[in-house]
Amino acid sequence: MTSSTAERYPLVRYFFHLHRIKGWPYVVSWAHRISGVLLAGYLLFHVTTLASLRNPAAFENKMQTFAALFPIYVEWLLAVPVIFHALNGGRLLLYEVFGNRRDRLVLNWVMVLSGCYLLLLGIFMALGNQQVSPVFFWSYLALSSVLFTYMTITRLRISGASKGWKLQRISAAFLLLMIPAHMLFMHLDPALGRDAQVIIARMNNGFIKLVDLLLLIGVMFHAAYGVRGIFLDYLASPRARTVCTGVIVLVSLYFTWQGVQMIVSI
Amino acid sequence: MKTSYDLTLNIRRYDPYQNRTWVQTYQLEAGRIMRFVDLFRKINDEQDATLAWGSSCEHGQCGSCSVRINGKPMLACELLVENAVNEFGSTTFFIEPLPVASVVRDLVIDTDQAYARIDQVKPYIISPRQPAADGEAHQISPEELDRYVDATRCINCFCCSAACIASHDTFLGPNAMLAAIVRVMDPREDEKQQRLETIYSENGVYRCHSSQACSFVCPKEIDVAHFMALAKQGAITSS
Numbered sequence: 001m002t003s004s005t006a007e008r009y010p011l012v013r014y015f016f017h018l019h020r021i022k023g024w025p026y027v028v029s030w031a032h033r034i035s036g037v038l039l040a041g042y043l044l045f046h047v048t049t050l051a052s053l054r055n056p057a058a059f060e061n062k063m064q065t066f067a068a069l070f071p072i073y074v075e076w077l078l079a080v081p082v083i084f085h086a087l088n089g090g091r092l093l094l095y096e097v098f099g100n101r102r103d104r105l106v107l108n109w110v111m112v113l114s115g116c117y118l119l120l121l122g123i124f125m126a127l128g129n130q131q132v133s134p135v136f137f138w139s140y141l142a143l144s145s146v147l148f149t150y151m152t153i154t155r156l157r158i159s160g161a162s163k164g165w166k167l168q169r170i171s172a173a174f175l176l177l178m179i180p181a182h183m184l185f186m187h188l189d190p191a192l193g194r195d196a197q198v199i200i201a202r203m204n205n206g207f208i209k210l211v212d213l214l215l216l217i218g219v220m221f222h223a224a225y226g227v228r229g230i231f232l233d234y235l236a237s238p239r240a241r242t243v244c245t246g247v248i249v250l251v252s253l254y255f256t257w258q259g260v261q262m263i264v265s266i
Numbered sequence: 267m268k269t270s271y272d273l274t275l276n277i278r279r280y281d282p283y284q285n286r287t288w289v290q291t292y293q294l295e296a297g298r299i300m301r302f303v304d305l306f307r308k309i310n311d312e313q314d315a316t317l318a319w320g321s322s323c324e325h326g327q328c329g330s331c332s333v334r335i336n337g338k339p340m341l342a343c344e345l346l347v348e349n350a351v352n353e354f355g356s357t358t359f360f361i362e363p364l365p366v367a368s369v370v371r372d373l374v375i376d377t378d379q380a381y382a383r384i385d386q387v388k389p390y391i392i393s394p395r396q397p398a399a400d401g402e403a404h405q406i407s408p409e410e411l412d413r414y415v416d417a418t419r420c421i422n423c424f425c426c427s428a429a430c431i432a433s434h435d436t437f438l439g440p441n442a443m444l445a446a447i448v449r450v451m452d453p454r455e456d457e458k459q460q461r462l463e464t465i466y467s468e469n470g471v472y473r474c475h476s477s478q479a480c481s482f483v484c485p486k487e488i489d490v491a492h493f494m495a496l497a498k499q500g501a502i503t504s505s
Contacts, residue, residue: 096499
């Protein structure tokens, strides 16, 4: 589809207009923000769904709903904001923390790699027969993520920014590989994500528990700080800002506690 | 090559006495190298003397003629008709005042209100560093100057603020931040702490999301987002 053909559609035309008047990074910033809000909403739903793992029969009953073709397609669609938000977050880290100024090139790579990931995930979801050792898979991914997180922490030492802002970047560095990997892992084989006994057996491993806990805490903090940032962009009154921060902290603490209880009790 | 264009200017107007906003359409023929300030003047002379707009130097140095043309913040004194037709692919233009302060009338905004944000960061040297010896002028090495000289070219036209993804109610704005960053990077200034507190405040750098629209629209071609990123990275205090 050429750009002139694409511009027949109002939404696409609007995006092209925004690109013309404010540049691609601006359009991508909006996409990053919208995908972030979508993922924060999905995160709460995901934790609620997984909390029912304490009752395996009820969990499997719920999972039956997601075994049909349309929900699987929706799950694949969910990978669009996941991979885009992760890789574009990586681009922002390179720009803001690592001083990269070849941003246009990185932006192109974000698009190319997002496409590759979606294709790969789609193939694995269609095959649904891949075998992988969870400990090997997560050891490799966790090591890479810890390494990148450490590099980010090192770079952020001289920044005068607040601890919250720095933690947002540090959690982003940790989640950059972990979240897309989590999604990929869960779709290598339908049993990995839907069979309660398989999930419980995997989560009985101490290392997997640790990875899941870090993932939960990291993603909850990242989502809460990100959503708070959006509200603070629009709320000028200090009182409204305090109330908003309080509500976000309470909601995220509640869902974190739900998740931690589920991971620890299995 | 066309020597003139038949243009349609849809201009957002505001009458403060009746508190009424409306869009008025003007049709006019214009030469290809006429600037948008020339179009406004032509409207005043030939069609409607009541259209209010602002300008001062009309050489891209004062920033007082900034308006939004088809959504893009631009200096009306720098934009030629032919360039506008090529850039937007149209001879119809929607012209609005910048959304960074309340509108006084038509395309004129309250610059005192807009400048209040710049005033907050004190865009001047508060505590001059003493030169090495009495009677000597303070010298800045070319290497030191290279780090921030681009940022000193800001004319406070507020195009960057108007383009920014962050809200104008909460963010001091890219140009105010730039003014603060320049003084932190300036070796002649001893007082850094006040500026750093402003930069790392809730209305400061945290409201910047690196959308880089500021750099994209800057009429002086300053990479504003680069300086904002330096501030986030902590790379402005090394000198």
